[in-house]
Amino acid sequence: MLLGLETDPARRFEALFRKRAARGAGDRQLPKFARHEAHVAAVLAAGGFWAFSERRVGKDGAAVCLPMIAPPKA
Known part of the structure; x- marks a missing residue:
């Protein structure tokens, strides 16, 4: 119930995600190109x-x- 969803919808969304992941679709939220x-x-x-x-x-x-640190200049 991390997203505040009721149990049944949360289970359906999780099942859908697992089916997509099993087909190799993965998680659309993760940057593949990175x-x-x-x-x-x-x-x-x-x-x-x-x-x-x-x-x-x-x-x-x-x-x-x-702060963020820039890469060293070559």
């Missing part, structure tokens, strides 16, 4: 990926936070 080798190569050729900065949390932890 995991594509040609996309990664193009981004790296253009200078690389931006990254989130990190801050230390406690002795051994880290938290992802802003």
